Amino acid sequence: MSESNVIESQRTPAFRSVRSAGWVAFLSCLLVVLWSQAASARSLPDFTDLVEENSDAVVNISTTTEPKGGPGVQGMPFSQDQIEQMPEFFKRFFGGPQSPFNGGQGNAEPRRSIGSGFIVSKDGYVLTNNHVVDGADKIIVRLSDRRELPAKVIGTDARSDIAVLKVDAKDLPVVDIGKSKDLKVGEWVFAIGSPFGFDHTVTAGIVSAVGRSLPTENYVPFIQTDVAINPGNSGGPLFNMDGEVVGINSQIYTRSGGFMGVSFSIPIDDAMNVFKQIREKGTVSRGWLGVLIQEVNRDLAESFGLKRPRGALIAEVMDGSPAAKAGLQSGDIVLAYNGEEIQFSSDLPPLVGRTAVGETAELTVLRGGDEKTIDVTIGQLPAEDSNQGSAAPGNSAGPSNAPLGLSVQPLPSGMADSLDIKGGVVVTGIGAGAALEAGIQPRDVITEIDRKPIRSVDDYTNVVKDLKKGKAVSARIIREGHPLYLVIKP
Known part of the structure; x- marks a missing residue:
């Protein structure tokens, strides 16, 4: 045997061993990948049983609204093409009677729309959105067995966008009611509804956020999800993975x-709180504090001595309100309500709204750098109240090169009476300086600087001259009748 053959014969077993080990490693990796993919597939939720158990209690709601007279389709302010090109924010599905997507009130033909709902009692109570049935002359509830039953509106609550309907039937399938307060961001949820009229369509996703405050409503802490929702889903149930309705x-x-x-x-x-009140009393009552609040940003937090932005800043206390009777003051920052921390100003209205009328609530407020506990007997929210929400977004005292860059004049008595305040100064001119940077504008009325009342030009002059350079201070102004706190850094 030649030398080369000897060497080859010596190497061949080792080479085969290495090659065999390589295949083993490759197959092992492949098995790991396949097992991982299988495990991932097993970890994804299976909605089949949940959908089968709950679909029967989900209904399709169709409404008909008779024309109320008017010029017909030609009376619509925009064409359909124009409407489709408009940027829109929080457009409700098949919205209220004025929605151009429904043809408008002036249509010569009856207006029809479709929504969803779900049965909450065996004797025929159905929950849906108020905007699904608002203004409807005829409401038909279609069940999963294709029965179509006329429905009567028992009561509605526009603030929460809830409507309670009743159909004449017995032993109906019902949903299980869960607890939305137990929802966690990231958990799976699914919806059943009738998008575009396709009955019992199922879509799924996760909870994206909880406690969302929207511009359309201060009293509802919305659940945000990425579940596919389209026109016709309105009023339908949102389920958790226990098959319970959570939204x-x-x-x-x-x-x-x-x-x-x-x-x-x-x-x-x-x-369900709204449903219970409508079913028992026919109306809905909410707690009322009687304050106008605004968000606490970083600069306001610094000016009020807070280490970080939090709480709800009271910009105004309404005369005769529960807050006024309890001694709450403008400039107070509500840090907690019945022991629950207020991180954002939007956290406060839902908590107050849920409180029973006549019940005493304990508020923790920051006043003058000190925390105080104040008990407030909660009143009933007036029918047309809109003030327990967010504040509106903002001899002459020297020329505009004064410390704040402002020119001010005494507040005319007639203006003071119209604003229902005891004093202040009116901004008549503004130049480069701290006030301009803070957002103060001509015709603003200044009533407070650095937590000190401003009722005259002399008050203004004395307070301003003592301000320390570079230190943020709060300034309370009234702009177009609405109070607002701004931060000034001289």
Whole structure:
């Protein structure tokens, strides 16, 4: 045997061993990947049993609204093409009677729309959105067995966008009611509804956020999800993975008119509270504090001595309100309500709204750098109240090169009476300086600087001359009748 053959014969077993080990390693990696993919597939939720168990209690709601007279379709302010090109914010599905997507009130033909709902009692009570049935002359509830039953509106609550319907039937399938307060961001949820009229369509996603405050409503802490919601889903149930209803699908954020991954649902805890009140009393009452609040930003937090932005800043206390009777003051920052921390100003209205009328609530407020506990007997929210929400977004005392860059004059008595305040100064001119940077404008009325009342030009002059350079201080102004706190850094 030649030398080369000897070497080859010596290497061949080792080479085969290495090659065999390589295949073993490759197969092992392949098995790991396949096992991982299988495990991932097993970890994804299976909705089949949940959908089968709950679909029968979900209904389609169709409404008909007779024309109320008017010029007909030609009376619509925009063409359909123009409407479709408009950027839109929180457009409700098949909205109220004025919605151009429904043809408007002036249509010569009856207006028809479709929504969803769900049965909450065997004797025929159905929950849906108020905007689904608002103004409707005829409401038909279609069950999963294809029965079509006329429905009567028992009561509605526009603030929470809830409507309670009743159909004449017995032994109906019902949903299980869960607790929306137990929802966690990231958990799976699914919806059943009738998008575009396609009955019992199922879509799924996760909870994106909880406690969302929307411009359309201060008293509902919405659940945000990425569940696909489209026109016709309105009023349908949002389920958790225990098959319990945790929300009512209500709104979407859209620029196109269709689903864009941001959907909002009314928490079932709030919806069932409304349902109970409507069923028992026919009306809905909410707690009322009687304050106008605004967000605490970083600069305001610094000026009030807070280490970080938090709480709800009271910009105004309404005369005769529960807050006024309890001694709350403008400039107080509500840090907690009945022991629950207030991180954002939007956290406060839902907590107050859920409180029973006549019940005493304990508020922790920051006043003058010190925390105080104040008990307030909660009143009933007036029918047309809109003030327990957010504040509006903002001899002459020297020329505009004064410390704040302002010129001010005494507040005319007539203006003071119209604003129902005891004093202040009117901004008549503004130049470069701290006030301009803070957002103060001509005709603003200054009533407070650095927590000190400003009732005259002399008050203004004395307070301003003592301000320390570079230290942020709060300034309370009234702009177009609305109080607002700004931060000035001299």
